[in-house]
Amino acid sequence: MDENQITAVTELDQTNYLTKVYAGGHFIYADEPEEVGGKDEGMTPGALLLASLGSCTAITIRMYADRKQIPLEAVKIHLTICKEEEMSASTKISRKIELTGDLTAEQRNRMLAIADKCPIHKMLINPIEIDTVLG
Structure with missing residues (x-):
């Protein structure tokens, strides 16, 4: 991988829409609102x-x-x-x-x-x- 690139990895298992996002040694969640089936646990x-x-x-x-x-x-x-x-x-x-x-x-x-x-x-x-x- 080119060290001049920005990289991110997202992972989604069978949990409805709660997505793990990894980038540069940091971690956040992305999700969807409850009204569309998510749990609203992330942006x-x-x-x-x-x-x-x-x-x-x-x-x-x-x-x-x-x-x-x-x-x-x-x-x-x-x-x-x-x-x-x-x-x-x-x-x-x-x-x-x-x-x-x-x-x-x-x-x-x-x-x-x-x-x-x-x-x-x-x-x-x-x-x-x-x-x-x-x-």
């Missing part, structure tokens, strides 16, 4: 997608603020997307960014532009190809 796959974008956005903004010594105290990212069964090629993610700190309008606008530099954002706005094989 849905759509929520995990939003979590990836939100955390990447916040980290990218924080890194920029730290490098430029901008007095950013906190970042909060609010994200929404349609239900998974409604997703299509035209699916839209809404992202609202809250910045806390004694920031100028210029600093706020620059950090808004920096948000789009996050690697997950860049990946999601471009066509993604998925190669699938049986193991």
Whole structure:
């Protein structure tokens, strides 16, 4: 395996939809809500997608603020997307960014532009190809 790649492993046994996710030595659960047969013991796959974008956005903004010594105290990212069964090629993610700190309008606008530099954002706005094989 190429050490420059990010990897993840997901496992699902006969438990209805509760999926174990392993990546980089860390572990989380994904699941579906009870109304569709899951146990609601983890984030849905759509929520995990939003979590990836939100955390990447916040980290990218924080890194920029730290490098430029901008007095950013906190970042909060609010994200929404349609239900998974409604997703299509035209699916839209809404992202609202809250910045806390004694920031100028210029600093706020620059950090808004920096948000789009996050690697997950860049990946999601471009066509993604998925190669699938049986193991």
